[in-house]
Amino acid sequence: MKVTLNKLQRLQCLCLLVTSLLSSTVFTQGVTLNHSVQAIARVQNNKALLRWATTTPSSWIKANTYGYQIERFTISRNGALLSPPEKKVLTQEPLVPKPLESWQDLAENNDYAAILAQALYGESFEVDGMEDEGALAQIVNKSKEVEQRFSFALFAADMNFEAAKMAALAYEDTSIVPGEEYLYKVKAAVPQELQNINPGSVVIKSITPEPLPAPLDLIAVPDDKIILLTWDYEMFKSLFTTYYIERSENGIDFKRLADVPLVNLNKTPQSDRLRMQYIDTLSQNNKAYYYRVKGISPFGEESQPSQVVSAKGIKKLTATPQILKYELEGSDSVVLEWEFPKEAEKEIVGFELNWSKSKNAPFQVVKKLLPGDRKTRYLNLTSSNYFTVTAIGKNNQKKESLSTFVQTIDETPPKPPTGLAGVIDSLGVVILKWQANIEQDLLGYRVFRSNLENEEVSQITISPIPQNTFRDTVQIKSLNSNIFYQVVAVDKRFNTSEYSEKIKLKKPDVVPPSSPVFKDYKLNGDGVFLEWIKSSSSDVLYHQLYRQNVQESEKGWELLFETKNETTFVDNNVESNTKYRYAIFAQDTSKLMSEPSTPVTVVYKNTSPNVNIIKGFSAIADRTNNAIDLNWRNTSRNIVEILIYKSKKEEQPVLWKQISGSINKIQDKSVSPNNVYVYHIKAITANGDHSEIKTKEIEF
Known part of the structure; x- marks a missing residue:
């Protein structure tokens, strides 16, 4: 069995899919380099249908030899979880693809079964006769043969469930019980030392499934002998692998446009189209056709049809208007002239004059004109005007001329900006703001700066800025503590306004004063x-x-x-x-x-005596005991020491006693009659101060 172009032409050159077909199936969304099994399941007619595939060509080749094992775990029954789940091995022997001779009947009646058999058992897997089928087909034709086999096998399995079962890529579990929930585990029986293939699993409830939904948002866009059909792909990409388009001429009897379903060829890991598209070529215009779309699941199920849409091919408008010239009338009026073939007037219902203030801004319709018009006047010009003329076809087709720029004469400058204000933060960043000008032709603003109030300002903006704010940076640690700014406005003719009022901004003080x-x-x-x-x-x-x-x-x-x-x-x-x-x-x-x-x-050190420390110093003769009694009062608790000096009159005093500061009296028994004694007393404080010396003279 060798697959030739004749066989594949009816499949619309499915070879273009190659490895991207993996991402078109439900169970292989996303590209992965890991060797693993991925599985999906669906309940149908009191049985569970399983589908799986490996994620790499090499693991698929090995699994075809060693087969797959399926285990079922009952995890809940009538809403109650089972702990532990009930395990059942569904395949006593690993599932492997049926031998070649078993494929004969199915392959003769189904193209997908024939392709799957060829991918499994064909001596070679080349797509002949595709050299002239386009660059993509040639690239695929040069890819490795094993990748071609793998890609075609998975796609063919998606399209025919019976063929998928024969290829050991599908299984029917007829032993399910209503009200139970199952986890199916599909493992490749490839020895781990040969290749480590991670098993796949899927959970399913044994309830009556809802029917497949109908594809959504089918739209028909007519053109000259073609109709573009587009519908939502993103919503049901997990349900539908492919689609069939059906067409009718009466809205009742529908027929498929091709035997081979459509696949999303634009889906890649880097880009994912949200809608499917198909172009139907028509033999004539102005004839109504009706269309509907059906989705096909990986189990070969066919969905309900989408809503029916209708469209007619429309003759393309060939002539395009061209603006020839314009002539200004004053400061706010212009007369425009354009050309359009006279013989093409029968194809249109009229013209539209479109205006925009910018070439890149959206144009708006400002005037509707008759098919025979070739000249019109437009009032209310601004400083900048762009015009186009659009021919409106009878089928609502449009042909638009190139744009023409019309500029009025303007020598009036804008008003000077007002409300200029600003702040400087501790890093020296200046934020300036001012009131925005209201002139329609305003181009922007120029900002000026000076370091001194009477110094001429210098421009610090390279070109006019469009916003009414500006960010500047100044040196904080400098000799001048203030900075000055002014702003001017500039229109699109580069007329410049007067300077705004100059403002003074005080720089944040970050420099400490000099030291005293x-x-x-x-x-x-x-x-x-x-x-x-x-x-x-x-x-x-x-x-x-x-x-x-x-x-x-x-x-x-x-x-x-x-x-x-x-x-x-x-x-x-x-x-x-x-x-x-x-x-x-x-x-x-x-x-x-x-x-x-x-x-x-x-x-x-305090050198001045404290006269108030010692008071009441007295000397009294006690002739009975042959002594002299000395008494005084200490007026400070801070006295630590008392010094008493003694001498006979006319002699030099000498230190007689050095006593504690807490004592306030003492008796001198070293005296003799008929002498005049002189006593001096001085107090010493804890901080080293001393009192004024007190003196007493006594005759004994």
């Missing part, structure tokens, strides 16, 4: 005197003086003083023998803080 500098410091009895030189930045708002106790640095810095104009400060809240560090900052109007000045570190 300490000029001098002094330590005296009043505290620590500090003097500084202010920051040189012009936008400084405050100077802030901070202090840190070095011995208590973990407490951080303390704000002492904030000023706008002063340059000196006396810190009188200091303790003696304490180390302090001072720093001064400048803060500008944007609350940016300068780097600190070079810190000043000092150790404060």
Whole structure:
């Protein structure tokens, strides 16, 4: 059995499909390089019909040798799930294609069975006589023979279920029970070490299936001795593999246009047409024909017919109008003239004048004219006008002339833009907006910029921009703190408006002020005197003086003083023998803080005595006990030590006693009569301060 062109001509050169036929079947949607079995199923007349195929030519060849095994799992019964599912092996021996001699009767009566038998058992599988059948056919003819066998076998199996069963690509399960749901598992019996082929599975309920739906949205588009038929493919692509088109001359008796069904040749992994198309060639125009479409499932089932549509071939309009010239009449009127053959007037019902403001914009009909008209006047011209003339045929055919551009004289510039405003963000991005001009012939806007208010602005747009917004970028860290903008409007004749009002935009302040500098410091009895030189930045708002106790640095810095104009400060809240560090900052109007000045570190020591620490110092002679009693009052808890000096009159005093600051009296027994003693007392505080020396003189 060798398939020749004579056999395949009736199948409309199905060889064009090759591997794309895989994607035309329900169970092989999408291209895959995996070796696997894919299956579909349908209930019909109390039996389940199974169809399957492998996804690659090599796996199909091996499965033809080793066969397929089918297992059925009952997963529910009367709505109740079965756990575990009931398993049944439907094929005790693997299904393999029937031997060649079994195909004789079916192949003689069915072309698809003959092709399937040839794909399985033919010594060669060449499509003869196709060298002149087009480029696609020649490409297919050069493809590998095994791919041709695989492609034709799957398509032929889709078209004839009996042939599919004989080729071990289909199975009928007649043991199904109503109310049960099954999972069928189809496995290729190819040894795994030879090729790993993944099994396929499908779930089906044993209920009476609904009939196949009719194809949708059949449309007939007439032309000269042809009618284009198109219908929805996407909706039922999972149900129908192919389609038959039927035609009638009376709307009752329909006949197929071809013995071979139509396949979607445009379906590829990269592009998927949503509609099917077919062109029917007619022997004459003006005769009504009726059409309907039927879908064919992979089980060979035929759907209900689609709705019937009707159309007539129409004679093509051959003549096309051509605009010859135009003449302007003032600023808003034009007279157009065109030519059209006089003898072709009988084919048309008139002309339409079409206008558009742009060559690429949609044209609109602005005037309807008679078949004998060759000239017309159009008013209300704009600055830009495109015209075409369309001849309207009696069958509603249209022939449109080339477009003609008409431009009016315009020396009036647009009005200057208004409402210019803008903002600058912290990154220096400027957003400008302004009110859109209302001129019909507006081309766009030009944007200008300057760094100084009295400086001449420079254009920063390369060409007019159509939108009334603009995005610019400026350098934030620069010497000038402001930037200035203006905008002009430009029409399509390049007339330019006056400048808009100039606006000033303040740049975000991201540069901190310069640091102030300490000029001098002094330590005296009043505290620590500090003097500084202010920051040189012009936008400084405050100077802030901070202090840190070095011995208590973990407490951080303390704000002492904030000023706008002063340059000196006396810190009188200091303790003696304490180390302090001072720093001064400048803060500008944007609350940016300068780097600190070079810190000043000092150790404060109080050299002025505190006269209020010791009071009531007295000396009383106790001649009975031969002693002198000294008494005083401590007015501060901060006294840590008392120093008492003693001398005889006219002699130098020497340190006599060094006692705790909590003591406020003492007795001196180292005295002798007839002497004048002089006592000096001084208190020392915890921070190193000392009191004023108190003196008492006593004669003993």
